[in-house]
Structures are given as C-alpha cells and as structure tokens.
Amino acid sequence: MATRVLKANKLKETPGERMFMGLIYTFLSIVLIIVLFPLLNILSSSFSSPQAVISGQVGLLPVDFSLEGYKAVFRNQNIVSGFMNSMYYTVAGTFINVLLTIMLAYPLSRKSFAGRGFIMGMLLVTMLFDGGLIPYYLVVKDLNLLDTRWAMILPTAVAVFQVIVARTFFQSTIPDEICEAAELDGSSDFRFIWSVVLPLSKPIIAVMTLMYAVGHWNAYFDAMIFLKNQDLVPLQIVLRNILITNTIDPSMLSNVDMMTAQSGLKDQLKYALIVVAIVPILILYPFVQKHFVKGVMIGSLKG
Structure with a gap:
C-alpha cells in the first residue's frame, strides 16, 4: 500500500526534462573521463617499469609492474624531510587556522557584540586591497620569521573568506x-563555546579543516620566498624542483651507469612523487565529506 502511495505521489518527468537530465549526465560523464584519464595514467606510470614509462607504453593500466619509483622516492632524504615538513605545516597550520577563525567568527555572529560591523568592514578591506609582495616580505622579516617554520603558518593564520562563511553558519545555526x-x-562564554557551539559546528569545522589543510599542503610560494634552509622546505618545493627544473639527486637512481634506465627512472620518479603528494588529501576528504557538503551549503547560503 505504501509503495502505491509513493508511486502515485511521484512527479512524472516530461520528455524535455528527461532529455535535459540526459544531457547533464552525458556532460558530467565526459568531464569525469577527462579528469580521471590523466590521474589513472599517472598512477599506472608510477607502478610501471622505467623502460615502459620512457617508451610510452603505459596507458590506464601498469606495464611491467615495478616499485622502483616509490623506492627511489623514500630513499631520498630531501623527499622524506619535505613530506614530514608538509605534514607539520598542514596539521599545525590547520589547527591554528580553525581555532583563530572560530574565535573571530563567533563573536562577529552575535548581535550583542559591540563594533562587529566596523570589524567586519576592516576584514573586508583586506579582501579588496593587497599591500603587495614586498610589504608582505618586509612584515615577515621585521617579525623575525624568515627561515623559520612560523613563516609558513602565522602569515596565513586567518582567511577572511573562511571567517565570513563561519560567521554566517553561526548566525543561522546558533540563535541568540x-x-x-x-x-x-x-x-561562561568559553564553556558555552566548548559545550554547545563546537558540537553544533561540526559541518563548518569540516569545511574549514579541509580548505585550510589543502591550502597548507599545496603551499609552495611562501616557502620559496621565506625559507632558505632546505631542511624546512615542504614537499611541494621538492616536487617543483623535480618537475620544473628536472633536478634529481643521484642517490635516488639505482643504476647510474645506464643512461636509458636513469631517464626512465626519472620519469617514473616524477609520477611516484605526484602520487605521494596527493594521497594525504585524498585520504582526508572521505572523513569530512559528509559534513563538508552540509557546511558549505549552510555557511554560504543562509544568513
């Protein structure tokens, strides 16, 4: 009986609507293929033999399965050090980002907070006007942050866009x-935030965590400007050196006497390093995906 009621209440789609949805699915399928093909090719190349990679035999599946690229990646201390640095910048930076964003966005969402309009206006000014690279560098230099880990965390501690999204979420979800x-x-205020605000704010926290984490993990420009010590550079700088300047430490090559094998291993190493660089973010997303979609919709549309 319930099935009949559901069928009776189900809206019938017109031929035009079915055609429109068919076009949408076709378009999205084409986009999916365009996005997946290079990703699968990179993944397959990273697991193929150097000879197969250099000869262009690799397509969507590995050819002559090999782990030489990954062995070379983890044999090099610069890559291992860069990976650990990126993990540190991502975890510590994201924690500070989310903490400061909540501390700033929640008071701005309360009508009882005096001067919130003026503060919000000052924050918006920073989105419209940028001082430029040289003043940015001078500020970091005057704070004695050059060539320190803090140079990768403190200058980007708060993103105004994230503050706006979080404030909108608090206004629409937590009434006065x-x-x-x-x-x-x-x-007390701190007890209220800890016991009430944070448990109700899991969606927006997931949004901020993912966005901030992706930003920290992919950051390389600040490292190029502020860091000279190679022991502090993130993985993206190492990846940039390999992909753009094509500089590879000879210790990463297992057979330096064979030029062909070296060239093939270099190409395979690039693909393996790309996979290593994107895996952490791919692992993080499924854990926050459920709250991410909800948080984006509430934080950006309501208010």
Whole structure:
C-alpha cells in the first residue's frame, strides 16, 4: 500500500526534462573521463617499469609492474624531510587556522557584540586591497620569521573568506536565545563555546579543516620566498624542483651507469612523487565529506 502511495505521489518527468537530465549526465560523464584519464595514467606510470614509462607504453593500466619509483622516492632524504615538513605545516597550520577563525567568527555572529560591523568592514578591506609582495616580505622579516617554520603558518593564520562563511553558519545555526539560556544557567562564554557551539559546528569545522589543510599542503610560494634552509622546505618545493627544473639527486637512481634506465627512472620518479603528494588529501576528504557538503551549503547560503 505504501509503495502505491509513493508511486502515485511521484512527479512524472516530461520528455524535455528527461532529455535535459540526459544531457547533464552525458556532460558530467565526459568531464569525469577527462579528469580521471590523466590521474589513472599517472598512477599506472608510477607502478610501471622505467623502460615502459620512457617508451610510452603505459596507458590506464601498469606495464611491467615495478616499485622502483616509490623506492627511489623514500630513499631520498630531501623527499622524506619535505613530506614530514608538509605534514607539520598542514596539521599545525590547520589547527591554528580553525581555532583563530572560530574565535573571530563567533563573536562577529552575535548581535550583542559591540563594533562587529566596523570589524567586519576592516576584514573586508583586506579582501579588496593587497599591500603587495614586498610589504608582505618586509612584515615577515621585521617579525623575525624568515627561515623559520612560523613563516609558513602565522602569515596565513586567518582567511577572511573562511571567517565570513563561519560567521554566517553561526548566525543561522546558533540563535541568540540559546546563548541567553546558557547565561541564565551560569555558563561562561568559553564553556558555552566548548559545550554547545563546537558540537553544533561540526559541518563548518569540516569545511574549514579541509580548505585550510589543502591550502597548507599545496603551499609552495611562501616557502620559496621565506625559507632558505632546505631542511624546512615542504614537499611541494621538492616536487617543483623535480618537475620544473628536472633536478634529481643521484642517490635516488639505482643504476647510474645506464643512461636509458636513469631517464626512465626519472620519469617514473616524477609520477611516484605526484602520487605521494596527493594521497594525504585524498585520504582526508572521505572523513569530512559528509559534513563538508552540509557546511558549505549552510555557511554560504543562509544568513
């Protein structure tokens, strides 16, 4: 009986609507193929033999399965050090980003906060006007952050766009009445944020965590400007040197006497390093995907 009711209530699609949806699915399928093909080719090349890579035999599946590229990646100390540095910048930087963004966005979402309009206006000014690269460098230099890990974290500690999205989320999700009820019960502001705001803010925290983490993991321009010590550079700088300047440490090559094998291993190494660089973000996304979609929609549309 319930099945009949559902079928009766189901709206019938017109031929035009079915054709439109068919065109959408066709277009999205084409986009998916365009995006997946280079990714699968890179993944397959990273697991293929150097000879197969250099001869162009690799397509969507590995040819002559080999792990030489990954062995070469983890045999080089610069890559291992860069990977660990990127992990540090991503974890520490994202924690500071999310913490400061919540501390700034939540007060701005409360109507009782005096001067919130002026502060929000000053934040928006920073989105419209940029001081430029030279003043940016001078500020970091005057703060004695050059060639330190903090140079990769503190200058980008807060993103105004994330503050706006988080503030909108707080305004639409946590009404003032809940805050007033907590105050009547004797709850302090910090206790209210910890016990009420944070548990209700999992979607927006997931959004901020993913966006900030991706930004830190892919960051390389600040490292090029502020870091000279090679022990502090992130993985993206190492990847850039290999992909653009084509500089590879000879210790990464297992047979330096065979030029053909060297050239093939260089190409295979590039593909393996690309896979190593994107895997952490691919692992992170499934854990926050459920809250990510909800947080983006609420934080950007409501308010």
